[in-house]
Amino acid sequence: MHKNKFLSLTVSFALAALALGGTTPAIAATKTVTIAVPGLPPSQGNPFREGPGTPGINTYAAIFDALTFVDTRGTVQPRLALSWKNTSPTTWEFTLRKGVKFSNGEPFNADSVVANIEYLTSADGRRTVIGGTELPGVASAKKISDLVVEITTQATATSLAADAILPAKLSALYIVEPKAWKEAGATVFAEKPIGTGPFKVDSLTTTRIELSAFKTSWRKPKSDKLVIIPLADAAARLQALQSGQVNLVTSLNPDQISAVRLAKGTAVSIAAPQVMSLAFNVVKGGPVADVRVRQALNYAVNKTSIANRLLDGRGKAATQGVTPTVNGYNDKVVGYPFNPAKARQLLAAAGYANGLTINADITVGSFPSDNLIYQSVKSDLAKVGVTLNYTTITFAQWLPQYNANSWRGEAFGLSWNSAPRADASRPYEIFVCKPVGPFYCDAAQSALVKSAQTEFDTKKRLAILKDVAVKVTASAPALYIIEQIDLFGLGKGTTGFSVTNRSIAYENITVK
């Protein structure tokens, strides 16, 4: 009797569960694209306070536009600005796109750009990542006409006044609607940001952003709605994709590719303009102050094997601090091919025939398989007598040490990031002779980097950057490990997906 009751209960539950099946999946027949990402931008909808990478870029690319956009080949493309020219070494004139509106109906014009730059150059704006770190060289903006604006540059601690690649650098500046920004203030604006992008924000919380199509956007979207959900756990993101609750996931792990395929989805890997490295605290002294040691450590690691094994063959061994799609990449630089014998020889010549110990602080979780990659590096180094002791720390612990170069050990995890300008000048400007707390400095190389910034002849400029690549790589300020990838998972029926320079083209994504 009891058994029968139990059976009937079980059957009832199963039937109820099956009946629910038709109603529960989040994706119905509407054109709603749901995306799972590892995290939402902590600053919510304030694009000035976030760096130009993840997590901000996954959200802001749907809401905002910059004046320019740098494509996968490092070419500056029109965005809100259609064309530009430099009228003097420190002055650029931008002609803006006509007929663009913000999602609240306000027109986009020269006044909008001036207001954004005025904020950026204010005391508050200089305390933001974009105003203080990415665009410290932007000095002011002046309206020439409704659709023409003039932007001037200034010297900073890392650069001279003239800036040959200002248009590329401005791709980091998302334009906010100035009236709403002023009326609401930064805090309230961050809760309901307004831009010119293909989607407008309906609601924004720590755990969910819901957006609807901005149908009169100049980047008119193909979907009606967009939902961005933070799922910090990679397995949970995969399961959300497998179950059809989301249409797209970012930061997929290489070992999840087969599972995506089994679910009739597609895994898309895109080369990121970033090189994963273990940077050396050369300034501090010790064994890594000797260039032979730094070179030896580079030779000791089998980077190709790492790329093949741990990135499913989708990443590549890094030869220098920038990737092939970046302006200033030098394809003549071969870097440090795997050669443990040469590594031992160099170590012996430097006085470390019996090996040495390197202590490092690293962060993990930024790129596919980064944790496993560090383990592999450690294993390879051990084979030439180098003990790598690394400690995994949080970004909050990493940043102050990086800024002040107060590392406890000889090395630290560092990503050589050329995004969003896709130009080698970015990592070289930042990492070679960093004005405060440099970990590596070579005055001649720094002067060369600065000269590239003021060289307006593109060919000559690229030649300088390629020369920088030769010289910096020879000095081996870091153990260049691999050219990183971004891995995305697309659910069945998701179409129109593309990523350029880490920015998702949200206007084209749709679902069947």
Add this chain to the structure above:
Amino acid sequence: MKSRLKAVRSRLIQLIVLLGTISTTLFLLLRISGDPAVLIAGEGASPETIDAIRADYGFDRSLIVQYLIFIWDIIRLDFGVSLVNAQPALGFVLDYLPSTLTLTFLAIFFNTILAIPAGVWLGAKPGQRRRRVLSTIVSVAQGTPAYVIALLLIQIFAVWFTVLPSIAGTGTWAWVLPTATLTFALSPNLIRVVAASIEETTAQDYFRTAKANGASPSVLLMKHSLPNALLSTTSLLGAQFAFLLSGALITEFIFAWPGLGLILVQSITNLDFPTIQATVFVVAYLVFFVNLILDQIFRFADPRLRKSQV
């Protein structure tokens, strides 16, 4: 009446001491954990920028001045604004409290109605073969992390059968998997505690006497075993309640659950001092409140406690 007032006053003093201790400890721990101004300024920020941000938030003042201001603000329930999103920290935390509280109540409710009958059944005749099998299953379940339970449940109900959503905010059904995860994660402990308590009472003289006097199994259970088992059960439930209030971190992460745990982790990652302080303060207050209720339940359930306080 006088003793009641005395008890209330004693509790209030305890609450003040508890919140004061927690706030002070938290204040000091946060100040040695890192510099939020550096995080706000970002990579490669100039010292001038970092100094300006420190001045904005008052981090440039001496530690003692910061502490006094902090205590004065707490007395006024003013935790300042989040360093990350600039919203009032307490209001931001309170916005997420209902979600955590509801999930907590649901998990405790289902945990109780699952674990108590199972524990009673197990503890009544522990030597039985069927019960030994269940006991083994419970032991294995007890060692299974909530993370694994969550992923298993998602795999079965969201991926294979596609009958339940695994992402918060997708409707009422989105509550099922997080609740089930927490229930299955908590219940093995409770089952074992109930079973052990029941088993213990069956060995007591009063139980054997009642049994020898011909008391029926239901009387034995309801009058002699269960009331005794309830004391340890309530105690564990209280601890579980407190654990859930502080946020079932893993569960909230996996299901993108908008709760205190998620906020706490995010604010710690961003060194968002005001939000961390507000979250911990709210949780500490609630845990104290839960303990207060538990005390009353103990007094009700255990005549010895009532007598001792008369």
